[in-house]
Structures are given as C-alpha cells and as structure tokens.
Amino acid sequence: MAQEAKTISVLVFLSPDCPISISQSLELKALEEEFQKEVFFEYYFPLSEKLQGENRAFLEKMGLNAKAIGLNGWEKAQELKATTMPEVFVFKDQRLAYRGRIDNSFVALGKRRRAGIERELYLVLAELHSAPFRNFDFTDPIGCLIPSKKPQS
Numbered sequence: 001m002a003q004e005a006k007t008i009s010v011l012v013f014l015s016p017d018c019p020i021s022i023s024q025s026l027e028l029k030a031l032e033e034e035f036q037k038e039v040f041f042e043y044y045f046p047l048s049e050k051l052q053g054e055n056r057a058f059l060e061k062m063g064l065n066a067k068a069i070g071l072n073g074w075e076k077a078q079e080l081k082a083t084t085m086p087e088v089f090v091f092k093d094q095r096l097a098y099r100g101r102i103d104n105s106f107v108a109l110g111k112r113r114r115a116g117i118e119r120e121l122y123l124v125l126a127e128l129h130s131a132p133f134r135n136f137d138f139t140d141p142i143g144c145l146i147p148s149k150k151p152q153s
Contacts, residue, residue, distance in 0.1 A: 006040040008092050008128050010121070011070070012102075013044050013077055015085040016058035018144035020109070024086045024102045025062035031122060032065060038129050041065060044073035046085065046146045077146045084141040090124055091098030092133045109142060124146045 012028065014021040032041055043064065045055040052069065059066040070076060080089055080099075088096040104122045106111050124136050 003092040006038060008035075008090065008125065009040045009042065009091040010037055010125070011042050011044060011076070011091070013046055013073065013079070013082045013085045013087045013146065014055075014058075015045060015047050015144055016055060017047070018132045020106055020143040021086045022062070024143075025064060027102050027105075027119065027121070028086075029063045031125065032084050034122075035125050035129065040068070041124055042068045044070040044076050046073040046077040046082070047151050063132070074146070074150050083146055084143045085146060086143050087141040087146075088121055090121070090128070090136075092128050095133060097128055097133060098138065101141040103147075104139070106142045109144075 014016060014025075016022070031039075041064070043055075043059060045051065048055075052071075052079075056066045056069055059069065074081075082089070086102055088098070088100065088102055098121070100120065103117055103119045105113050105117050108123070121140055127134070127136075
C-alpha cells in the first residue's frame, strides 16, 4: 500500500548510538507489524546525514522498515521542534494528533520502570485507526538529546 493511501503516519527520531533508541526499537517493530496496513512509519536520524548506510543497517538490525528512512533528519527535527531520540510524532490526515514517547518504560535516562508500562503510542494508533481524528495528551520523551546546532557529518 502506498504511503498516500495511509491516513496515519508516525515520524520517529532515533539514534543508533542511543541506548533508549535501541531499547525502544523492539516496541516500534511490534507496532510496525501490528499496524502495517494502516500506518506509515518514517525514521529520521538527526545526528548525521552521511551515515545513511549505517542508519539503514541499524533499522535492518532492529527489524524495522529500512526503506522508510527520512532525509535531512536534523532539519526535520528543527521543523517539528523535536528534542529527543527517540521521539515520535503521529499525524492523521496530516494533522498532529500525538507527540512524545513510545511508552513509559523509562523513568529517566538510564532508569527503567519496573512495572506498570503504558504503551502510549500503541494506544494512540489503535484509537486513531478505529475512530475519527482527536488530539492526545503529549508526553515528555526520555532519551538522548538532539543538538540545537547542526552536527558536522
């Protein structure tokens, strides 16, 4: 199915060097598999444009759609005011419905939650798939920071 036919898109900012990005890739893989017919996932890497091959290899290693790599990751992060990797933006019919974390499995950088994990991105996608557009509460992502100045590639 072509991207245009899908009314829901998820833009994900990642870094192959960020432990939380690596950890959260498992949940992203599960979401890609579950919502593959309804949702287009696109991955952005704000830290280096010259590492497209390495970024694609990271997606392949994590089992994510390596063809869905976005270009100009740092510029896209600036446009959306993304601050963290991982951080997701969910659009339905080109309107922002949700922004924030994938789930609440991290309490702080390097500190995992032991119980009561809420799959926030899953809940957003499940509802948007079966209901009309609505805005969801934004959540604060936890992970590695996206630099305010463009990194040298």
